[in-house]
Amino acid sequence: MVSEAKKCRDCGLIKPAGEFWKRKASKDGLSLYCKECFGLRNSASYRSKQAEAGKQARPYRRHSAVPEGMKYCPQCKETKPLDAFGRNRSTSGGRAAYCKPCHNAAMAAIKARRHGSERGYLLKLRYGLTEAEIKALGARQGGVCVICLREPAAHVDHDHVTGLFRGLLCFGCNGGLGQFEDDIWRLGEAADYLEGRSSFARRMILEFGEATFDGRSRRAEERRLGVRANRKGTSRHYHLRHRYGITEDEARALADVQGGLCAICCDRPAEHVDHCHSTEVVRGVLCTGCNSGMGQLRDDPAVLRRAAAYLERTLITEVPIADGATRLSFTHPDVDPTTVPLNGWAKYREQDAGYRKAVRDMAELVERVPWTEFAWVEGPALETC
Incomplete structure (x- = not known):
């Protein structure tokens, strides 16, 4: 029968039974030494054998000395909160062996050693x-x-x-x-759109008499003649007037000519007013993808067609x-x-x-x-x- 307390032969202290490992050979079912002293004995034995083999082991550290809710990192040798360690489902505690900074440094060193960088x-x-x-x-x-x-x-x-x-x-x-979502057709349509060859350009000519809308020149002419623009409107109205020289109603009219869809892909809502960055003329209203994609491909029809040929291999x-x-x-x-x-x-x-x-x-x-x-x-x- 296991006793409730016992005296350790090494440290001489009387400790609860939970501080002793179980041992069937003992009459009381407990080991002769407490867990702390037992660890010190094993540590001394292990380190003496390592010294005989010409190896040096790290200093002994008692695992049970780590407070609840904390974990010891063997890399930086610091005891840190559990949140400082990444999750790892393969371990019994569910946490990585090293704290996050040490783990990242160790992974970077391994990648540099195996793959160069x-x-x-x-x-x-x-x-x-x-x-x-x-x-x-x-x-x-x-x-x-x-x-x-x-x-x-x-x-x-x-x-x-x-x-x-x-x-x-x-x-x-x-x-x-x-x-452009690697869409060859959209890239070709964007190139035609920039050169005024698309069906949208023809609709613009039928509706407004030209393929583009020079709102800034018209605004400059109004200023020269002393014509005051409508000062009542939303923040979008003032933004459009300042940047493109068109009103919110004119931007809406452009989108209506396109049926509310992008002037290039004709598949997504027309949301962004597109303009030429050199002449400042408004060309149409595009979706986010087509507007951003043309900008990244430099609004250059040749580059757009090269991109289409690139995707065609x-x-x-x-x-x-x-x-x-x-x-x-x-x-x-x-x-x-x-x-x-x-x-x-x-x-x-x-x-x-x-x-x-x-x-x-x-x-x-x-x-x-x-x-x-x-x-x-x-x-x-x-x-x-």
Whole structure:
């Protein structure tokens, strides 16, 4: 039968039975030493064996000395509240072994040792590529974003459906693709919208006589003539008058011409007034995605069409070079990207823009040719050719 209290042989103190481990060989069912002294004996034995083996163990620490609601971190050797430790369902206490700062530092050290850096770890986790491979791919691109040909290629782009790596882009082009939801059709429509080729531009001409609305010039003319604008309205009215030179009713009329939907995608509510940043003319009312996406792709039709070709996997091609190797090509006319410095793409960018505009003009010309102007060849005549 286990007694209620017992005297420890080492410290000589009488302690409750709960301070002793159970021991079947004892008459009272308790060990000869209290838990604290028992731990000191085991610690001394373990450390003497480690010293004989030429190893040095950390100083002994009694686990039961940690107060309730606290936990000891063996890394920083401090006792902290439980909230200072992250959750870990695999442990008995449900908390990580190290406190949060020590855990983060330990994980960073492991990632640096195994993968070179935090970025190297994420690249391998998300795309299955190492930092060295990404650096080599960037060198093949000439270090430039393959879409805009303006900024350094610093962001890894991937297909959100397959998860496969697609290329290295700048921050703006990578974000612009995301705003357009990798939709090739929307990118093409946005380019037509900027060039006044879209069906919305034709509706604007029918409704207002021109494809854009020059509200700021009209406001300047009103000021010159001393005409006072309506001073009664909402905060949106004053914002529109100050920024675009149009009234809230005019903005609503623009949205009505579009049927209340975005002038580009025709799928989402028209919420944001869009204007040209160089001429200040109002072009239409867009949804958030199309408005932000065009801004990130620099309101440039050529860049938008390059982005569409990039998603179609027709922008980047492999060109054979000596010894059976290949290099990348992503401009018309073709140029080796490794031979062009980052600030030397202006000429090639303009040539590529001219090429893509000519291709679009030709496609528009073909669309406008009446069917009656085509010379149809009958079946029998075709067989004799």
